[in-house]
Amino acid sequence: MKGTVRLGRIAGVRIGLHWSVAVTAALLTLLPARGLYPYAHPGYPTWVYWALGLATATGLLASLLAHELAHAVVARRHAIEVRGITLWMLGGVAQLRTEPRDPRTELRIAGAGPAISAVLGVLFTGVAAGMNALGAPDLAVTAVSWPAGINVVLAVFNALPAAPLDGGRVLRAFLWRRTGDRLRATLGATAAGRFVGWFLVLTGFVSVLAGGSAAGLWPALVGWFIIAAATAEACQERLRDQLAGTTVGEVMTLWPVTAPSGSTVAQFLADAPLGRLRHSAFPVLAPDGSAVGLVSVTRINRMPLKARSTTPVDAVMRPLGNLETAEPEDSAADLLPRLSSSAERRALVLHAGRLVGIVSLSDIGRAAQRPANLRHRGRPA
Structure with missing residues (x-):
């Protein structure tokens, strides 16, 4: 991915940040600092809201990185070389040098990311509950609860059975095992991906037109990315099928x-x-x-x-x-x-x-x- 800045390596995996991740970081800082935290817990100095907003954004980006590292670690355990991980505006990408050779490997690699996100959601929820029980300030509890909810949403969203989401990989593994045909499995998963993508695009624009809020543009943007990625994946899989046996x-x-x-x-x-x-x-x-x-x-x-x-x-x-x-x-x-x-x-x-x-x-x-x-x-x- 062009426009990527390398940060170093974690567990031998190269980590990079695409310039567009700055947009995500800014939004994840701005929304709680200017909206959620002051509205729910007024009366604190402005710098407190901004500090917690920055901490929240850092925690969520770290959660995205953990999600992709889970894919990378499982892939390496199955002798698949990982070229690196790149975080960008709409999430992250773990770049594998080769595709999984069988449905079981595909399933394990795909399921690792949502599983880690779900675990992080539970951990953040537990920390928030513990802080509340110990009498911590409500603002601090909210600051921990928000990443908990985002990680749960990330786990659930990525588990949707639609390529290129992780759930789409799981669906492809299921179809691949059932039919024995990788191409048919990929086309089925990418068709589901395009359906989900168009659903997000339409609901996003309906939200903008009906509610007058620009917030609906975000799901529309995510949906458009899913459509484009699913279409590209289907085309690439057709090429792979045509190249079978070619060196x-x-x-x-x-x-x-x-x-x-x-x-x-x-x-x-x-x-x-x-x-x-x-x-x-x-x-x-x-x-x-x-x-x-x-x-x-x-x-x-x-x-x-x-x-x-x-x-x-x-x-x-x-x-x-x-x-x-x-x-x-x-x-x-x-x-x-x-x-x-x-x-x-x-x-x-x-x-x-x-x-x-x-x-x-x-x-x-x-x-x-x-x-x-x-x-x-x-x-x-």
């Missing part, structure tokens, strides 16, 4: 044009035959022939013309550690979701540690439209 080596571009590490941008542009190439990004190779990164035409175009003669390619490339990589024998279908969520929309193909090709999202899309017997392009020796 990365069969769809990649063999021996792509490369940029030498250490050369200037101007030298690369002068020497590379850019005009006849389909790709607009090029692997960068070290003097020993190992791949060290990828430089794109888009990144070069952002540079001032005068700087190109003195700026090395290495300064504008995306390092290898931030890129997707694959082996020629890897499944093209498994690579598809990784490319869809990557910044460059392409992967370097390595064989025995050496660059042998490059594959883009559009390469895989074109390959899916061709007959299976035309996808074979050979593999490196």
